Amino acid sequence: MLHHPTSHNHYTFTYALKACCxxxxxxxxxxxxxxxxxxxxxxxxxxxxxxxxxxxIQSDIVSxxxxxxxxxxxxxxxxxxxxxxxxxxGFVDEAIVKFVSMDVKPNPTTLVTVLSSCSTLxxxxxxxxxxxxxxxxxxxxxxxxxxxxxxFYLRCGxxxxxxxxxxxxxxxxxxxxxxxVGGYAQRGFCExxxxxxxxxxxxxxxxxxxxxxxxxxxxCSSICALSSGQHVHFYISTRRDLMxxxxxxxxxxxMYVKCGNLGMAISVFKALECKDxxxxxxxxxGMAMNGHGIHxxxxxxxxxVNGVSPDGVTFLGLxxxxxxxxxxxxxxxxxxxxxxxxxxxxxxxxxxxLVDMYGRAGLLEEAEALxxxxxxxxxxxxxxxxxNACKIHGNEEMVERIxxxxxxxAQVSIGTYALLSNAYAKHDRWDxxxxxRDEMREMGLKTPPGCSWIEIGHSI
Numbered sequence: 001m002l003h004h005p006t007s008h009n010h011y012t013f014t015y016a017l018k019a020c021c022x023x024x025x026x027x028x029x030x031x032x033x034x035x036x037x038x039x040x041x042x043x044x045x046x047x048x049x050x051x052x053x054x055x056x057i058q059s060d061i062v063s064x065x066x067x068x069x070x071x072x073x074x075x076x077x078x079x080x081x082x083x084x085x086x087x088x089x090g091f092v093d094e095a096i097v098k099f100v101s102m103d104v105k106p107n108p109t110t111l112v113t114v115l116s117s118c119s120t121l122x123x124x125x126x127x128x129x130x131x132x133x134x135x136x137x138x139x140x141x142x143x144x145x146x147x148x149x150x151x152f153y154l155r156c157g158x159x160x161x162x163x164x165x166x167x168x169x170x171x172x173x174x175x176x177x178x179x180x181v182g183g184y185a186q187r188g189f190c191e192x193x194x195x196x197x198x199x200x201x202x203x204x205x206x207x208x209x210x211x212x213x214x215x216x217x218x219x220c221s222s223i224c225a226l227s228s229g230q231h232v233h234f235y236i237s238t239r240r241d242l243m244x245x246x247x248x249x250x251x252x253x254x255m256y257v258k259c260g261n262l263g264m265a266i267s268v269f270k271a272l273e274c275k276d277x278x279x280x281x282x283x284x285x286g287m288a289m290n291g292h293g294i295h296x297x298x299x300x301x302x303x304x305v306n307g308v309s310p311d312g313v314t315f316l317g318l319x320x321x322x323x324x325x326x327x328x329x330x331x332x333x334x335x336x337x338x339x340x341x342x343x344x345x346x347x348x349x350x351x352x353x354l355v356d357m358y359g360r361a362g363l364l365e366e367a368e369a370l371x372x373x374x375x376x377x378x379x380x381x382x383x384x385x386x387x388n389a390c391k392i393h394g395n396e397e398m399v400e401r402i403x404x405x406x407x408x409x410a411q412v413s414i415g416t417y418a419l420l421s422n423a424y425a426k427h428d429r430w431d432x433x434x435x436x437r438d439e440m441r442e443m444g445l446k447t448p449p450g451c452s453w454i455e456i457g458h459s460i
Contacts, residue, residue: 051067075104079098096114108142112145112148115127118130118156124156143172146165174209184196190220197232200212220232253265257285277311281314284318284321291325316350320353324360328361351371355385371405
């Protein structure tokens with residue numbers, strides 16, 4: 001075709017560049033750009049935009065910028081592609097600067113990209129200004145743009161604004177509902193997330209998808225709303241597409257584990273046709289938390305037989321199981337396997353499990369020696385595990401040494417200090433216990449008030 005100039009035009013090059021995008025073929029795209037330049041079509045804005053889009057898809061922001069700068073009069077497509085490319089490649093601030101410098105009227109696609117950048121930067125004030133621009137310039141509702149504004153408010157934590165927008169949207173789809181359910185769940189308003197899901201199912205305005213289900217099950221897990229989780233499970237059972245989804249199965253399993261219904265968690269696990277690393281790790285961690293150490297070891301063997309390699313979270317579950325079951329030797333065997341066979345670098349959580357394992361077995365000196373050998377500074381959970389062991393087995397001298405360690409540690413939570421205060425109280429050292437409480441108040445540490453949930457019918 002290239003040997004016959006009359007057989008192709010600028011549309012030909014545009015479709016060829018689209019093919020390169022689909023095939024992820026950067027070298028062919030560069031060849032086409034050379035042919036475009038040679039044939040004299042490079043001045044065509046349509047082709048320039050196609051080239052710009054091609055480099056954005058390839059995440060080659062430098063080449064994209066060169067193409068953009070070569071366009072004499074960039075149109076809204078040019079500007080939108082460049083802004084989108086900057087945001088995609090992590091240059092979020094530059095994307096907003098580029099948007100501000102636009103000399104043409106932005107379209108809804110431009111604004112969707114800018115709102116996403118505002119969400120990433122938590123630029124609430126600028127995002128609100130963009131929302132105001134939408135209201136002033138787009139009198140007809142645009143669902144994609146409305147969802148982008150909704151997502152912006154949710155990601156920035158402005159739940160009241162998001163709720164107002166959601167309620168007043170002239171049209172809502174599954175993305176609108178899922179964003180709102182997820183926003184509530186992620187911000188800790190789990191009861192509202194569950195109620196909104198129930199409204200979604202009963203209202204029939206949109207059909208929940210995988211993301212909706214995962215979000216509402218996360219909300220149920222957070223507040224141990226077993227009854228609500230079971231209703232979600234029933235809804236899943238009416239949808240064959242959701243029943244076969246591994247992400248939904250994993251979320252359902254996690255909900256049952258967090259709510260203490262290990263039997264149902266195991267049933268869901270067995271029913272999964274395709275089990276990934278998250279499936280195996282969830283059931284291993286769930287059984288570990290519920291004291292089924294021996295069964296965890298058997299599960300781990302089955303996991304390896306099925307060709308699934310463990311990760312750091314899996315080993316955390318294994319170490320927890322060994323700790324709760326008093327399997328000290330097996331626990332250190334797993335720790336060595338994690339480091340030497342799977343090349344996983346232990347984190348402080350792994351060391352906290354080992355300290356807890358030693359502590360539960362009454363091996364306090366070994367636990368303290370392990371902390372001294374750690375390659376990183378011990379944090380609150382590590383010291384807390386040793387403190388708890390001292391409280392159980394009684395070791396007043398070690399409590400004093402732990403106190404020194406806590407003062408030298410940067411990441412210590414209020415729970416660890418409370419544990420130290422209680423350890424002193426157990427040994428009738430009330431002055432020292434009160435002194436720790438006074439220090440907590442001086443540091444501005446306050447114990448959050450406790451709260452509980454009960455389920456009555458469909459309400460939490």
